[in-house]
Amino acid sequence: MTxxxxxxxxxxxxxxxxxxxxxAAPGRYQVTIxxxxxxxxxxxxxxxxxxxxxxSYEEIVIHGDGWYIDNGITLYKGHRIVTIDRxxxxxxxxxxxxxxxxxxxxxxxxxPFIIPVPGHDLPGVLSYRDLDDVQxxxxxxxxxxxxxxxxxxxxxxxxxxxLQSRGMDVTVLHIMPTLMERQLDPAAGYLLQRxxxxxGIKVMCKANTKxxxxxxxxxxxxxxxxxxxPASLVVMxxxxxxxxxxxxxAGLEVxxxxxxxxxxxxxxxxxxxxxxxAEVGGQVYGLVAPLYEMARVAAAHLAGDGTARxxxxxxxxxxxxxxxxLYSLGDFADGDDREEIVLRDAAAGVYKRLxxxxxxxxxxxxxxxxxxxxWFNDLKKKxxxxxxxxxxxxxxxAYQGGSPLDPLAAVAAxxxxxxxxxxxxxxxxxxxxxxxxxxxxxxxxxxAHTKASASCGSCTGLVEQLLKLTLGDAYNPxxxxxxxxxxxxGHDDVRRLIKAKGLKTIPAVMQxxxxxxxxxCAKCRPALxxxxxxxxxxxxxxxxxxxxxxxxxxxxxxxxxxxxxxPRMWGGVTSSKELRAIADVVDKFAIPTVKVTGGQRxxxxxxxxxxxxxxxxxxxxxxxxxxxxxxxxxRTVKTCVGSDWCRFGTQDSTxxxxxxxxxxWGSWTPAKLKMAVSxxxxxxxxxxxxxxxxxxxxxxxxxxxxxxxxxxxxGTEVLGQVKTEDEALEVIVALTQMYREQARYIERIYKWxxxxxxxxxxxxxxxxPDKRKAYYERFVFSQKFAQVDPWSxxxxxxxxxxxxxxxxVGFAEAAE
Amino acid sequence: xxxxxxxxxxxSIADIxxxxxxxxxxxxxxxxxxxxxxxxxxxxxxxxxxKGGPLSQGIVHGASVTCPLHNWVFSLExxxxxxADEGFVKTIPVKVEDGCVSIAPGxxxxxxx
Numbered sequence: 001m002t003x004x005x006x007x008x009x010x011x012x013x014x015x016x017x018x019x020x021x022x023x024a025a026p027g028r029y030q031v032t033i034x035x036x037x038x039x040x041x042x043x044x045x046x047x048x049x050x051x052x053x054x055x056s057y058e059e060i061v062i063h064g065d066g067w068y069i070d071n072g073i074t075l076y077k078g079h080r081i082v083t084i085d086r087x088x089x090x091x092x093x094x095x096x097x098x099x100x101x102x103x104x105x106x107x108x109x110x111x112p113f114i115i116p117v118p119g120h121d122l123p124g125v126l127s128y129r130d131l132d133d134v135q136x137x138x139x140x141x142x143x144x145x146x147x148x149x150x151x152x153x154x155x156x157x158x159x160x161x162x163l164q165s166r167g168m169d170v171t172v173l174h175i176m177p178t179l180m181e182r183q184l185d186p187a188a189g190y191l192l193q194r195x196x197x198x199x200g201i202k203v204m205c206k207a208n209t210k211x212x213x214x215x216x217x218x219x220x221x222x223x224x225x226x227x228x229x230p231a232s233l234v235v236m237x238x239x240x241x242x243x244x245x246x247x248x249x250a251g252l253e254v255x256x257x258x259x260x261x262x263x264x265x266x267x268x269x270x271x272x273x274x275x276x277x278a279e280v281g282g283q284v285y286g287l288v289a290p291l292y293e294m295a296r297v298a299a300a301h302l303a304g305d306g307t308a309r310x311x312x313x314x315x316x317x318x319x320x321x322x323x324x325x326l327y328s329l330g331d332f333a334d335g336d337d338r339e340e341i342v343l344r345d346a347a348a349g350v351y352k353r354l355x356x357x358x359x360x361x362x363x364x365x366x367x368x369x370x371x372x373x374x375w376f377n378d379l380k381k382k383x384x385x386x387x388x389x390x391x392x393x394x395x396x397x398a399y400q401g402g403s404p405l406d407p408l409a410a411v412a413a414x415x416x417x418x419x420x421x422x423x424x425x426x427x428x429x430x431x432x433x434x435x436x437x438x439x440x441x442x443x444x445x446x447x448a449h450t451k452a453s454a455s456c457g458s459c460t461g462l463v464e465q466l467l468k469l470t471l472g473d474a475y476n477p478x479x480x481x482x483x484x485x486x487x488x489x490g491h492d493d494v495r496r497l498i499k500a501k502g503l504k505t506i507p508a509v510m511q512x513x514x515x516x517x518x519x520x521c522a523k524c525r526p527a528l529x530x531x532x533x534x535x536x537x538x539x540x541x542x543x544x545x546x547x548x549x550x551x552x553x554x555x556x557x558x559x560x561x562x563x564x565x566x567p568r569m570w571g572g573v574t575s576s577k578e579l580r581a582i583a584d585v586v587d588k589f590a591i592p593t594v595k596v597t598g599g600q601r602x603x604x605x606x607x608x609x610x611x612x613x614x615x616x617x618x619x620x621x622x623x624x625x626x627x628x629x630x631x632x633x634x635r636t637v638k639t640c641v642g643s644d645w646c647r648f649g650t651q652d653s654t655x656x657x658x659x660x661x662x663x664x665w666g667s668w669t670p671a672k673l674k675m676a677v678s679x680x681x682x683x684x685x686x687x688x689x690x691x692x693x694x695x696x697x698x699x700x701x702x703x704x705x706x707x708x709x710x711x712x713x714x715g716t717e718v719l720g721q722v723k724t725e726d727e728a729l730e731v732i733v734a735l736t737q738m739y740r741e742q743a744r745y746i747e748r749i750y751k752w753x754x755x756x757x758x759x760x761x762x763x764x765x766x767x768x769p770d771k772r773k774a775y776y777e778r779f780v781f782s783q784k785f786a787q788v789d790p791w792s793x794x795x796x797x798x799x800x801x802x803x804x805x806x807x808x809v810g811f812a813e814a815a816e
Numbered sequence: 817x818x819x820x821x822x823x824x825x826x827x828s829i830a831d832i833x834x835x836x837x838x839x840x841x842x843x844x845x846x847x848x849x850x851x852x853x854x855x856x857x858x859x860x861x862x863x864x865x866x867k868g869g870p871l872s873q874g875i876v877h878g879a880s881v882t883c884p885l886h887n888w889v890f891s892l893e894x895x896x897x898x899x900a901d902e903g904f905v906k907t908i909p910v911k912v913e914d915g916c917v918s919i920a921p922g923x924x925x926x927x928x929x
Contacts, residue, residue, distance in 0.1 A: 519835065519853050522875040522882030522889070545835040549873040549884040557884055561870045806838035806849060807826035809921060 002030045005302065006091055006099050008081045008246070009107035010035035012044060012455075013275035013291040015062055017105070020299030022071055028303070031073045032099050034091070037130055038078035040065060044130070045288055045423070045456045048321070051134050051162030053500030084250040086268055103270055103302060106247055106258060110240035110276035110286070115150070119212030125234045128159045140233040141166035148172075148221045148231040150209055152179040154319060156237035157192075160201050161321040163235070165501075171229055172196070173207040173221065183317040183328040187344075188351050188367040195324050195349070204229075242277045242284050257284045262309040264298040274298045280310055288423045288455055289315045316377060316422050318370075318458045327370040329377055331355065332363035343394045352394055359387045372396035374462065375410070378418040411465040420462050423455035431463060435470045442476075443467065484523035486515050491744035495531055504536050506543055520546075527745035530632065533668050534740050537782035544799065550630035553802050554790040555612055563612060564605040566629035567619050568665065571639045571657035571677075572600030581622030589615055599636030599674060601627055613803055616791035625665075625789040632746070633668045634675075637661040638686070642679030642696065651696035653679035656725055660732060666787040667779070669736065670743040670752070688716045691749040692732055697721070701728040705735060705761075706753040714750055717758050720766040734775035735765050741778075823911065823918040829857060830915065837872040837881070842921050847908055848872030849917065850892050852879055858892035859908035859919050866903065 007014050010033050018031065041063040049055040068075045079093035084104070092098045112127035114120050126136050137159070140147070144167045149160045152174025164170045172179075178189030179196070193203050208224040212234055220230040242257030253259040253267040257279035264272045264280070274294040276286055285291055293310060300308035316329040332355045334340075343352040348368065354376065355363035361380040366373055375397040379386060392399045398410045414420075416429030434440055434449045446463055447454040453463045467475045482488050489497070494513065503509045506528050510520060520528070525546035532540040544552050555563035569578070582602055586594055592606040607615055616626075628635060637660050640646065642653030657677040676687040677694040687693025689709035693716055695702040700723040704716035719735065722728050738761065743752040753761060764771045794803075832838050832851040839862055840847045848862040848871050856879065862872045869885035879892045889898045895907040909920040 517878060519877045521877045521880075522887065525875060525877065545833060546875065548875065552873075557870075557873065559867065559885065561868070561873075801831065801833065801838060805841050805846075806831055807840045809824055809826070809840060809842040 002028065003102040004100055005029035005031045005103050005105070006101035007031065007033045007105045007107060008084075008091065009033075009105075009109055009275065009277075010037070010041050010075065011107060011109050011275060012041065012062065012288060013109075013295050014105060014107040015041035016292050016295035017107075017274060017299045017302075018071075018073070020296055021302055024299060024303035024305075029103070031071075033068075033073060033075045034079045034081050034093055034097075034099075035075060035077050036080040037132070039131065040068070040075070040077075042131065043455060047128075047131065047134050048158035048162055050131075051137060051159065052165045053497065056496065057131060081246060084246065084271075086250055086271070089270065101270075103272065105298065105302075106252075106266070106271060106273040106277065107275040108243040108246060108277045111243045112236065113239040113241050114236055115209060115238060117209055117211050119214060119218075120236070122212055122214050122218045123216070124214070124218030124232060125212060125236065128155050128235055128237045129240070137163060137233070137235065138166065141168050143232060144168060145232040146171070146230055147233040147235065148229055149235045149237060150221070151237035151239070152176070152203065152205065153182070153237065153239070154180065154317065156235070157196060157319065158321060159235050159237055160196070161199065163233075164199060164201050168233070171202040171204065171231070173209060173223070173229075174203070174205045175208055177205050179203065179205070180317075180319075183365075184326070184367075185332055185353060185365055187353070188326070188328070188365050191349060191351050191367050192319075192324065192326065199323075240276065240286060242279065244277050247273065247277070255279050255282075262297075262311075263301050263306065264294055264310065265301070272298050272301065281312060283312060287315045287317070289313075289425055292424055314380075316364075316373060318422075318456065325366075325368055325370045327366040327373040328364065329373070330361075330363035330380055332365055338362070341390075341394045354394060356386070359385050359390075361386065371410070374418060374420060374459075375414065377422075378414065381419070408465055408469060411462060412469055420466070421450075421452035421455070421459045424451040426450050426452040428466065431466050432470050435467060440467075441471065441474070483527060484521055486510075486517040486520050486524050487513060489513060491527065494528070495535075495742075495744075498531055498535055504532065504539055505541075506532065506546060530668060530670065530745050534670075534782070537785045551632070552799075553609065553612065554626055554628075554630060554794065555607070555609075556630045558605060560606075562606045562608055564603050564629075565607055565612070565615055565619075566597065566601050566603045566627040567624035568627040568661075569601050570661050571637055571654050573639075573654060573658065574602075578622060578624070581619065581624070585615055585618050588618065597629070597636075599629075600638050601629065601636060603629070610803055610805075613794055613800070617795045620789075620792050620795055624791075626791045628665065631668065632671050633666070634661070634664045634673050636674055638674075638676040638690075640677075640679050640684040642677075646679055648682060649679035649696070650698050651679060651701065651725075653677040653685065653694070653696050656694065656696075656701075656728065657685075659725065660729060663729060664733065664736065664783075666789075667736070667740070667783060668786065669740055671746050671748045673736065673739075673749070675732075689713070690716065692735065694728060694732070699723070701725070703728060703731050703735075706750040706758070708748065708750045712750070717753065719762060730772065730776050731765060733779050734772040735761070737775040737779040738764060741775075822920045822922045824921065825916055825918045827917055828915050829855070829912055829917055832857070832917070835876045837874075837876060839870075839872050840919065844921065846870070846872075847919065847921065848881075849910065849919065850876055850881060852876065852892070857910050857912050857917055859910040860890070860892060860895055861906045861908070863905065864888055864890075864903075865897075865905060866901070871905065 043060040043062055046060040079095055081091050082094050083092045090098050090100050112129045126133050141163055147163050147168045147170045149156045149172045152172050160170045160172045178186045179192050197203055210222045210224045213220050213222050218234050220228045222228045244254045244258045247258040248254040258273040258277050260266050260273050260278050260280050264274050266273050275291055297308045297310045314330045319326040339356045341354045350368035353365045354361055360383050364376045386393055414428050418428045420428050431450055431452050440446055453460045481490055483491055501512055503512055509528055529543050529546040549557050555565050589611050591604045595603045597603050637657040639654045639657030643649035673691050675692045676685040676690045678685040678687040679696050687695050688704055689707040693704040700721055702721045703719040705719050707716035708714040739749055826840050834851055835853050837848045837850040846862040847859050850858045862870050864871055864883045866888050867885055869883040871881050871883055873884045874881040880889050882889050888901045895905045897903040911918050
């Protein structure tokens with residue numbers, strides 16, 4: 001019979017415990033989770049990158065809703081447990097849900113410590129603990145006003161850096177003489193302060209907060225010496241304390257936290273506790289590595305292995321602020337029985353200090369250059385006698401044994417049991433073993449199979465080096481494929497940062513994202529131009545010098561330097577008047593070739609560039625506009641004759657095709673976008689190999705997408721079925737806008753879908769009407785700026801330099 | 817023989833878009849005249865040695881241009897193909913005085929002879 005396991009709290013520790021438990025004893029428990037936060041399990045370590053805009057919430061989710069469903073777990077979101085009845089073995093939530101348990105796990109985490117000074121409860125005073133805090137800070141940051149962060153520890157500095165990168169004027173108040181004094185010695189604390197100040201953040205040490213002042217909301221912070229620092233936002237990041245109130249009320253033994261034995265059992269053997277709320281061996285923990293160790297032990301006990309024991313280990317500290325490298329571990333206080341080795345390079349901003357006792361490392365502080373942290377940690381853990389290499393120890397592993405300074409060699413030299421990922425306690429041997437044993441080929445694989453580099457990510461470089469060492473040239477780090485040689489960032493990162501940082505010109509993108517070239521190249525400039533056009537339709541001025549020639553002159557360049565011209569024929573329907581006008585143009589300009597295209601249009605090939613405006617002028621007089629046959633944008637909507645003529649037609653496919661084309665023409669998309677509407681499932685318009693297709697049926701419209709009939713051949717996926725033309729249009733437009741906002745430049749829909757997955761697109765477009773409506777409206781908004789016929793603009797004189805030579809040098813002049 | 821008289825004025829620097837190019841037709845063929853983001857001006861023959869693409873229609877980045885047909889990249893300063901491709905286009909002397917651009921196409925002929 002399955003036992004009932006109830007978990008209070010849904011943070012990283014219980015999440016990890018469940019992963020272990022589901023692996024060791026699948027089906028043994030029926031699991032119910034109560035989460036006071038209204039969301040799934042996410043990576044709290046990554047809140048700082050969310051605050052600074054380097055990551056989005058979706059990217060830090062550890063277990064999505066699907067995971068709970070797949071594993072048969074009931075998750076109550078936004079339910080706070082208010083009572084534990086140990087006699088009846090039940091828990092009750094603030095929404096009145098009562099759940100019986102056989103085993104209970106308390107993982108209520110910690111609460112931020114709020115200094116009880118006057119004014120601490122004013123609106124505008126925040127803590128920094130969960131996503132709600134981050135969202136409140138982001139809201140406050142929109143004012144671009146002043147912020148004060150109280151606390152110069154790990155969290156405080158990450159919060160300050162995040163707020164500053166969001167445009168706020170930030171001051172950090174720290175009560176001690178140097179920053180992060182619990183992890184850093186004064187010298188490294190000073191270097192850190194200098195680096196923080198260099199980013200434009202003010203730092204005040206020995207600053208004792210007297211009160212927070214303001215009428216009805218925060219207006220400033222007053223220090224003990226009377227100084228007042230104006231601020232509209234105050235973040236308190238002075239520490240955390242275990243959240244043990246519920247356990248105490250239930251009569252469990254509580255010290256600093258909920259007291260547990262080395263098997264994670266509380267004073268009631270039916271109840272376990274783990275995470276930041278638990279106290280084991282007189283210690284409470286706040287870093288993720290020991291919490292994950294607790295998760296492993298708790299899962300083992302729940303699975304029936306009573307031998308697992310939690311053992312204390314020092315955990316290295318790293319600061320997650322981009323551009324500041326910092327690593328500290330162990331004990332580094334001065335003492336008579338201790339010696340130290342120090343390396344300083346003031347110009348390079350490097351400081352390294354090793355604290356030794358009896359020729360063994362007991363503490364390490366690295367600032368500016370932290371690559372050897374793992375090696376020093378390994379020496380410390382193994383209590384290695386370092387007297388042999390003492391002279392060169394501080395220079396790091398690469399200098400031992402005379403080998404050259406090569407990071408790959410340094411990683412190769414690490415023993416198999418050296419720890420690579422501190423957060424998840426993964427050693428080198430497990431990673432290389434998984435790579436060879438399971439045939440892993442990339443970083444994401446390693447993360448999925450071993451968890452290494454899956455939490456804070458600071459060991460990503462080491463993991464990539466292990467992939468390279470193990471796989472040799474077969475390792476192709478596609479996960480981080482840069483856009484081009486001008487940057488190390490991939491397309492997705494660039495797109496996200498354009499939005500997060502509000503970058504609205506190509507020079508701003510290149511400056512802020514540290515482009516390596518002054519002016520980009522022919523790969524990145526068109527991509528950036530598209531991203532900016534798509535993201536800021538009303539504000540961005542299209543940079544035609546960053547477009548390929550076809551989009552710059554609105555025609556298709558041919559192998560001999562002439563151009564082809566394709567006028568728009570809505571839905572592929574034309575008339576004698578239009579055909580006559582085309583025939584006249586062909587005669588007048590002696591156009592050598594006229595051809596019918598695959599998208600039901602007429603193509604005139606071999607036109608001289610100088611003639612283009614005159615050709616367009618004549619076509620324009622007959623009512624033609626550009627067919628955008630050259631564009632990464634909406635090309636053609638191909639149709640069959642539908643219910644107007646066809647004896648099998650179920651709907652007006654021609655009319656719908658024309659309607660879609662008139663609605664969507666002129667829009668730029670990541671790659672070309674070809675559509676079709678067929679009037680019945682016989683599918684004469686070949687809608688099932690298009691980027692987006694519609695197949696009409698008796699009861700409505702089947703919307704297809706992600707087909708291909710070019711380099712690759714692929715049938716479409718079915719997005720869903722709708723009843724009316726209006727709904728069909730809304731779905732198609734919303735899908736197009738989602739693609740416009742998310743895909744990489746030159747990525748056709750079917751490739752984008754392969755990355756994102758059909759279910760996710762269905763979820764956003766078909767199942768979430770609000771999201772669909774929002775996509776639709778953003779498309780409509782951007783069309784206000786996009787639906788201008790480029791041909792008539794150029795007939796009226798725009799960009800005329802494009803179509804005329806600057807000068808003609810005759811024989812007479814040349815002979816002078 | 818070359819002398820000062822070989823310079824031919826072709827127009828104003830303002831006629832050429834920054835990070836762009838214009839063409840000049842000559843009896844010896846077309847010349848592309850380029851202007852970089854930092855207002856340096858270069859002239860090369862408008863004919864890619866690979867498949868004859870009109871280089872003046874390419875995207876200009878730094879002091880280079882990418883051919884619109886098959887993405888070969890050329891240095892505007894030396895005329896040499898950059899990256900993995902090998903080849904040269906002829907460069908033509910160009911000068912800018914008081915915003916007025918002049919070229920000396922005679923030198924291209926010399927180079928070709």
